[in-house]
Each structure stands twice: as C-alpha cells, then as structure tokens.
Amino acid sequence: MTTRQKAYIALTLTSIIWGTSWIASKIGVQKVPGLEVASIRQLIAGVLLLVFFFAKGEKMPTWKEFKWLTMMAVLLFLSANGIATVALKYIPSGMGALISALYPLCVVIIEKIFYRNTKITLLTFTGLFLGIGGIAWVFYDNAFHNHAEGFGWGVFLSILAMLSWSIGTIVLSRTKIKMNPYYATGWQMFISSFILMSMLAVSGNAIPLSAVPAQTWGAIAYLVIMSNLLTFAAFIYTMKHLEPAIAALYAYINPIVAIFVGSLIMSEKITITIIAGSVITLIGVFLVNQSLRKQREILAQASDADAM
Numbered sequence: 550m551t552t553r554q555k556a557y558i559a560l561t562l563t564s565i566i567w568g569t570s571w572i573a574s575k576i577g578v579q580k581v582p583g584l585e586v587a588s589i590r591q592l593i594a595g596v597l598l599l600v601f602f603f604a605k606g607e608k609m610p611t612w613k614e615f616k617w618l619t620m621m622a623v624l625l626f627l628s629a630n631g632i633a634t635v636a637l638k639y640i641p642s643g644m645g646a647l648i649s650a651l652y653p654l655c656v657v658i659i660e661k662i663f664y665r666n667t668k669i670t671l672l673t674f675t676g677l678f679l680g681i682g683g684i685a686w687v688f689y690d691n692a693f694h695n696h697a698e699g700f701g702w703g704v705f706l707s708i709l710a711m712l713s714w715s716i717g718t719i720v721l722s723r724t725k726i727k728m729n730p731y732y733a734t735g736w737q738m739f740i741s742s743f744i745l746m747s748m749l750a751v752s753g754n755a756i757p758l759s760a761v762p763a764q765t766w767g768a769i770a771y772l773v774i775m776s777n778l779l780t781f782a783a784f785i786y787t788m789k790h791l792e793p794a795i796a797a798l799y800a801y802i803n804p805i806v807a808i809f810v811g812s813l814i815m816s817e818k819i820t821i822t823i824i825a826g827s828v829i830t831l832i833g834v835f836l837v838n839q840s841l842r843k844q845r846e847i848l849a850q851a852s853d854a855d856a857m
Contacts, residue, residue, distance in 0.1 A: 555790070563783050571646045576767075576814075577768035581761055583636070583638055589742075591738040595740075597735075597777075598732070602731070617724065625741075636704075639699035643804065643807045643808030649714065652714050657841065672843070683828070685826075690823050808823070
C-alpha cells in the first residue's frame with residue numbers, strides 16, 4: 550500500500566470518526582451534565598497528550614506561553630468544545646455539527662470587519678449567502694419538527710461555540726508564540742478541564758462519578774481514544790501527505806456523517822429539507838474556503854514577485 554493510499558484511509562477515518570463524535574457527545578449528555586462530560590473528556594485526553602510529550606522531552610511552558618495557552622483553552626476548548634457539548638442536550642447532533650462547520654464564514658466576516666484584510670469577492674459573497682441561507686433552512690425545518698424544550702437555547706449555544714472557535718482560529722493564526730501545536734493542544738485541554746470543573750461546581754449540577762452511567766463512560770472513552778487520539782494522529786498524517794484542499798474535505802463530510810448516523814442511532818428527525826439545506830450550507834462553506842485559498846495564492850505570488 551502506498552503512502553498516498555494510507556493518507557486517503559486516514560482522511561476517511563478522520564471524516565467518519567469526527568462525524569460520529571457528535572453522536573457520542575449526544576449520548577454522553579443524555580444523563581450527565583454537558584459540562585461534566587466535557588471536563589472529564591478534556592482532562593483525560595489532556596493528561597495523555599502531556600504525558601506523551603513529556604516522555605519525548607518537551608519542557609514546561611514559560612509564564613508567557615502559559616498565559617497564551619490559557620487564553621486559547623478558553624476560546625477553543627472551554628467556549629467552543631465545552632459549550633457545544635452542552636448544546637447537544639437540546640438539539641440534534643447533526644445540527645450541532647452543521648453549525649460548527651460554519652466557522653470559515655464567521656472568520657471571513659470577522660476578518661473583514663476588524664482587520665479589513667479579506668476581500669468579499671463574488672465567490673465569497675455567494676458562499677456566505679448559500680451558507681447562511683442553508684443553515685436558516687435547516688433551522689426552520691428542525692424547529693418545525695423538534696418540540697424539545699430548550700431547542701432555541703441549544704441553537705444559541707451552538708452558534709456561540711462556533712463564534713468562539715472562529716475567534717480562536719483568528720487569534721491562533723496571528724500568534725507569535727512558537728510551540729509544538731500538538732503539545733500546546735494537550736495543555737489547552739488540560740487547562741480547560743479545570744475551568745469546566747469550576748463552572749460545573751458553581752452550577753451545582755455535578756453528579757458523583759460513581760453515578761455516571763456506563764453509556765456515558767463508553768461515550769467518553771470513544772471521544773478520548775477515537776476522536777482525541779486516534780483521529781488526531783490520522784489527521785496529522787493526512788495533512789502531511791495530501792494536498793491541503795483534499796485534506797480539508799473532512800470538514801464537509803463530518804456534518805453529513807453526523808446527520809445520517811444520528812438519525813440511525815438517536816432516531817433524530819431527518820427530512821429532504823434538512824438534507825437539501827445541509828448540502829447548500831456545505832457548498833457555501835466550500836465556496837468561501839475556495840475564495841480564501843485564491844486570495845492567499847494571489848498574495849503569495851505578489852510576495853514572491855516583490856522578493857525577486
């Protein structure tokens with residue numbers, strides 16, 4: 550088997566496992582508070598990653614690095630991952646995955662408003678229009694068929710989590726801190742777990758670990774082993790051996806996997822409208838990513854020309 554074939558297998562694993570992780574999270578929060586599920590998951594995964602990198606000789610972060618790690622932990626793993634997990638108590642897993650896929654659209658809008666370094670081309674505008682229109686269509690159909698208490702609250706939390714991830718992505722791309730990104734991820738998970746535990750304690754909703762049901766422990770084990778560790782390694786392998794445009798395809802497959810697996814395992818409502826809206830949304834995200842890629846290529850060519 551060639552390296553490229555292995556990379557495609559890794560891409561397939563990444564797409565499927567990260568898609569099913571939304572269902573695992575949904576199962577986890579059925580009888581346990583979302584904050585508790587997220588804190589346990591991040592603590593275990595963070596410890597495992599840190600132990601691995603310490604064994605490889607990584608040093609403790611400096612105070613400056615630790616402050617940056619804490620900020621990123623809040624944006625990416627507390628606000629984004631933690632809040633997204635809480636939201637799944639109230640909304641279908643597929644919808645949570647679809648909302649999270651909108652983050653490239655938000656990155657474009659935030660960059661345009663605050664940094665003015667992103668051009669809204671016709672391709673970008675078309676992508677934004679389709680992405681927002683598609684998610685609005687899915688939201689309407691879900692709201693029509695979903696009468697669960699707290700549905701609107703779940704949608705709000707999912708959007709908030711997606712916005713936090715978008716801001717975190719921008720901050721991460723502009724940072725001057727030089728750290729092994731995977732070692733840094735371990736620290737961010739570890740730090741966020743303690744903040745999540747503090748929030749859980751304040752909420753008064755925590756349940757004793759002895760009372761956590763087996764299905765929740767099973768979901769957490771799946772999330773840690775399959776999503777945080779195995780898929781993490783598969784994603785790295787994919788990024789190393791496939792073109793960025795191909796490696797990024799997982800982001801469009803994840804929500805589709807979450808929607809269909811959620812309908813099979815969790816009996817979540819799925820209609821033609823939801824399928825059509827999801828496809829339109831993902832096409833919009835794809836177009837926005839394409840427009841950003843073209844802008845980066847133009848800037849790179851201009852920079853090369855100046856260097857000559």
